[in-house]
Amino acid sequence: MANLLGWRRMGRNGICAPLFLVPPGATEVMAEWQHAMKTRSFYLPLGRLLPGMIAAADILGKQGEKLLPADCILDEPQIERLRRRAIRSVLVKLPDERDDETIRRETEAAERRLAHIFRGAGSDARADLYRAVAAYRRKQLA
């Protein structure tokens, strides 16, 4: 059984990552946890990865080669190998404990901030950029 040691708050978004002590053969337990909990995906820089985190997508090298498959549970030697391959960030799944009301509030706050930083008129290219960032934020917060 993997022991949950606690939660570590990290990153500018204040997301929480689980701190696990992962014994050998804990893969099944981790997979069960992954199915049992609602998750969301984040790109994290390598320095913020922790053993026990789960890759949300295939991890690809600079030439597009697959280094690790989606859903693999990262351990320290794997993280070290990613560093040697000059991988800068990894998309990982993290537990999502937000209820619908929290998601709505976060989405509204992000939209307000975006409207504020895009205040004033601008070119078509600026409007295209606004739409792309708004779509990215909605996906990030969903």
Added chain:
Amino acid sequence: MNGVSLEEILSRVSTLPTLPEAARYVIATIDDETANADSLVDRLNTDPIVVARILAAANSSAFALRSRIDSMRQAILVLGLKEIRSITLATAVIDRLNLGSGAFDPRILWRHSLGVAVCARAIAEDLRYNPEAAFTAGLLHDIGQMLLFAAVPELFEEALRRCRELDEPIVESEQAVFGFDHAVVGAELVRHWRLPTEIADGIGGHHDPEGGHFGEMADLIHVAEVLSHALDLGKLPDNRVPAVSSLACARLGIDWADFSPRMADIEAAYDEILLALNLH
């Protein structure tokens, strides 16, 4: 306008510390394929302050290494030559050029500049331009503000005050106060430092890439700065996405909808470099 000319500002260039030798070496070898780890180590080891800062960055939580890094060679082996070159440039420049007081906070300037540098590197990688040159031009794109502050602090603070009170772009405030802006000053400064023309042009044209004679680097830094503001990197208190040149986007072939999958990666890379440089 106050009557201070561009020439007078540039004549006060000695009010700024010179660019550190380590940073000069990294910039001078951007296009040099023969520049290797040995030559970088030999050069950097002559500057103990730079070495100490690089080792502190390599041992920071940004990289979460299991073993302690205590030499430049080890740092290059573990983090790679490119990462070390970026960290060297950023630490050397930020450590040396950290003037500020009152309304002008150099940490805000450098957090913003690193955001632009990270965006420029990502865009350059996508478009197959030189990512190191793009990172350097991004890092130094607002260096003209540092010289304006060092040379005429009261006037530059007046421009900042005007920018804040009228909620207008800083280049407009600078034009109103000085008759020229920090992009022109920055380009002249890096020419004075004898940095590559491509970087000077990138800095000089980043607010006016349609001026016509600045080249691709100006388009790239312009677009990178816009993206950095749009992603809110650095969380500037009065952040506002500046005017975006449709022509620069078209010349680079940037399609924002296609580019959006890179945004999460850019935010992660920015987070990493702030951690490494202790600028959080």
